[in-house]
Amino acid sequence: MRDAELPDIRQLPLFRTMAEANFATVTRAAYDQTFPAQVQLIDEGATADFLHIVIEGSVELFAGWQGRETTLAVLRPVSTFILAACIRDAPYLMSARTLEKTRVILVPSVDLRAVFRIDPEFAMATITELAACYRSVVRHTKDLKLRSARERLAAYILKQARTAPNGVSFLLPIEKRLLASFLGITPESLSRAMKSLQEVGAKVDGQRIIITDRRALEAVAHPTPLIDGPDHEGLTAGLELPEAGVDGLVRPEDFALSGRT
Amino acid sequence: MRDAELPDIRQLPLFRTMAEANFATVTRAAYDQTFPAQVQLIDEGATADFLHIVIEGSVELFAGWQGRETTLAVLRPVSTFILAACIRDAPYLMSARTLEKTRVILVPSVDLRAVFRIDPEFAMATITELAACYRSVVRHTKDLKLRSARERLAAYILKQARTAPNGVSFLLPIEKRLLASFLGITPESLSRAMKSLQEVGAKVDGQRIIITDRRALEAVAHPTPLIDGPDHEGLTAGLELPEAGVDGLVRPEDFALSGRT
DNA sequence: GCAACGGCTTGATCTGCGTCAATTCCCGTC
């Protein structure tokens, strides 16, 4: 694989603290690949041979059953995903596809497992990472089970706005149909929920959301760190991404799970 | 704390492989306590000072928001819970209460964090444990997002039956209102769903479920290891519990998350 | 023995969200 992105990967919480030699071992065995949009990278049920790292572009994690399909996360650079499956040497529970032209790095899970047996720092980083992932899914589950569709949307909008510099206006980082799927509803329902929130403090114009009455929105969403995050010690990989979000820029950070999977 | 249960704890996947000295350190600082039914052990939002281990009885993990409440898991001996919060030194995302007279062991999370920094075996066990927990919640989320209430119930029944020795008849290990909450529906809806499944292969008589037509049930639930588990390498703590489940005995194992949390 | 209390069931009704179908909007392409 090319060396250009090594520093980026090295900066990931997962790899930041490990010994240089071990980092070299892991990355030497890895290789990177660029895919066009809409390519399925992972098929749920397949065995987890590689840890994936998104370097450029974006990746959707989703799962299907009986012809239905649901989005579980959308990842942007630089994040890793399907760590848990690699560790357990078990079948992936999710599928993954590129949403646009995307470059990913593939780390053989064999090497991964070998290294965190001998590198305590890496083991610690893995533990922290997994705990974060776990808490992220728990939050999502609570969101689904405790809130209505409208409440989930309001909470999502407030959460996105929180990461935008001005705090009131931002562009949706993903297509609405994906957001709908992530929120566990249909695109039609999302559309109607959006409309209903316009009378309550969230102006919608295409991809742009403008919060006109935060209080009113909060009265619907009742945001809480116990559902909407973030974990108090800050995000992980998603945070690496500096980039703005000023009016006019799309925020490239994760919209879903706190970091990766 | 008393020493009688040390061997049980030592046998947990989480503690099985660690060095004896470190196990002693962890358990020396721990203490155990017995609570009556319906005592709240953990309040979500509080900081995670202790890893909990259920020794006797049973514990419900749940979460609330705006007066609503949902069950996320029910744990039986011997299982640990809220490991992730301890690791991240973060607020609990779930509350916990005893369902009956219950004995738990409390391990200060400070000691825990200290030990897996120095004991690679324990770090490995923690990684495996967390990965299992993570996959368990992902499955639950897929269940909720991809299946209808009726389908979830059918899948649950098949899953329970799978663990029963004769494979066709078992007693519900928990109250129906808890099962309903876990499945994300109301008790009334559960009751109606049960009734509707009687015409499809699952006879219900109080706590007893008898599968009369597995094929028909499977046609509703379409069970798959990618949602219903188990992870191919087998369960963890839940499995420690041998005990039967023969017609007439209640199965004491977890009904919810694969092991603990 | 009976009363009281929770859990479970059943019925009637309501409603949030899904489904189906028809436009309309947006964006890239020719």
Added chain:
DNA sequence: GACGGGAATTGACGCAGATCAAGCCGTTGC
């Protein structure tokens, strides 16, 4: 600037599951 195709919206309608309100039944306590 017209065309094509997928995304988004809108409307009409249906249904799964929630809510509200009795009643039932098994357990606990006096």
